[in-house]
Amino acid sequence: GNSVTQMEGPVTLSEEAFLTINCTYTATGYPSLFWYVQYPGEGLQLLLKATKADDKGSNKGFEATYRKETTSFHLEKGSVQVSDSAVYFCALSEGTSYGKLTFGQGTILTVHP
C-alpha cells in the first residue's frame, strides 16, 4: 500500500533561518504529491503540489520538487517568518483513488523572533 514518511518534529527555528522538512513516499503507481499546512484552530490549506516527476511546486516562498528516483518531496523555504509556525503535512494521492489522500504524520514548526 501507499505510505508517506515525514521527518520527526517538532522543528524550532529562528526567524530568517532556512527550512527543510523531509518527506519520502511509497506508492504503487504514479501519485500526485502535496504539502498541506494547518495553522492553529484551522483546517488544512493546500500549500503546493506536483503531479509528475521533476515538477516543482511553489507558493509563498515554499518550494518542493517531485523526485521519482529518490521517492522524495522535501519542503524548503529560504527564510522563515514567525507567521510560518504551523503543522505541515506531506501527502500523496493516486490517480484512480477518488482523491483519497495518504498523509505523513505531520511536522510541527515553531519560528521564534
Next chain:
Amino acid sequence: DTEVTQTPKHLVMGMTNKKSLKCEQHMGHRAMYWYKQKAKKPPELMFVYSYEKLSINESVPSRFSPECPNSSLLNLHLHALQPEDSALYLCASSRTGTGNSPLHFGNGTRLTVT
C-alpha cells in the same frame, strides 16, 4: 477565508443525542469528503462522495451516517456516539475527485462527546 464552510464550529453532545454536521461549498466541485482528525495526528478519511454518490466508506461505524443532498452540500449525521469519537471533523471538496485534483478543506467542527 476558506471556501468550504462548516457548521457548527463547536459541538458538545451526550452519548444519547442525535446531531448533524453540515458542510457547504460553492466552487462547483464534484467530490466531497469527511475526515476525522485527532489531536497531533493527520486527518483520517471517513467518506467520499463523487457526483453525489457515496464512493468510499472507510469502514466507519454506523453511528456516523453521511448524506449528500446535492452537489454543494454534505452532512454527517451523528447518533449514539462514544467519548472516543471526540475529534475535529473536517469536510473537504475537490474539483473532479481524481488524484491530481487537490482537496480544499473547511475549518472543521470540533466535536466533544460527553
